[in-house]
Amino acid sequence: MTGTLERTWAGAPAWRLLLSAGGLLAVGCGGSLAACVVHLGGLYGLAETSEAWHRVDVVQAGAAAVAGGWLCWRVLRRTGLPYGQLSPRAAGLGAAAVVCAGASVWTAVPSADPTVWEPVPFAVTLTWLAWEVTRSHGLRLQKQIRLADAAERTRWGQVAVLAAIATAVGGVASTLLTRVLPWAADSSVLPVMQDDQLTVLGIDSLSALGAGAVMVVAVEDVVVVAATIALLRAARRPVWQIYALVCVVEVLLHGYMGAAAVGMAPFAAGRIWLYLRFGYLTPLMAGHGAYDVVHTLLMELPPLARVVMMLPVLAALVWVEWHTESQPPAPVKDDRPQAGPESATAAPDGGSATPDPS
16 A cells, blocks of 8 residues: 655664554543543443542642653654754743643542533643654654645545545444444443433533534544654554554544444445555545534434434535636646755655754
8 A cells, every 4th residue: 555644764763653652642541541541341231330440540640740751751762952042932942841741630620610621721731742852753743735726625625525434434333333232232242332422422512512522633634643653663563563553543433432432444444545656634624523523413303303414415516526627737747856865855754854943
């Protein structure tokens, strides 16, 4: 499979790349996996005690502290704050990192009056951390997008639509499993969640939905898909290992569904393929987040109303596809320098081996 992710430096040993990938997964998914363990225990008849949820809060607070400290360390190393002359830009980045780290830890600590926006600082910190960690290994989380290229803008939109479709496939598969498994298997062996997804996740308002979408996109798209795939590919891991690891992590993150979480494997596999094929992160985030928000809002409506509301969206997508296919893209002027002794050599994985100037 030909990848499109860009690599700017090939000097990191494989063990460092794998260690970074494991660290990002542990920090990003630790709190969610701890919560899934409590939910899954409830499906098997164990009591969801306040002590169990307190342990989940401790895990999340620890993950936030590690993520914040790691982010500050990476920013300090990149900007050289402890050494040399202090530039305004470096000082601003260092201050922003400290603020993000402090806010994520502060909101992760259990309080008597929690708010629905508490996951947002951690999501911002996690996204920035993933960018800093991959950058430190000479990797980019997203292929460069030329906004002046109409064909590339169209491709960005198509990837976003395909990401939404992959999310929908996973949602439909897991929903079908919640209906079929209680009838086909012993519920004491393969239990599934009894309540709807919103109730299980504690989403009871639009603000909670927005905060949850930000957190989900940061964890599942930035860390689990983009950063993990970029680091594993740079470490020369085979593609089947990438698919296996990311699919298993995604299924575990949806463990609150019980055995029906297996239905999220196609959701993970589709997004892996899109990222390996196109190298775009932002359309994955847009398609995933938009589908989650729209689908959640439609869940409150009768089935017929959902179909009626989706028809204009489908009609718009068909029109965009027909319109873009009927007009050939404008040619893009290639102003890159010709190959020569001073040009950048190609990286082994097909990207640019030019060192990152910043």
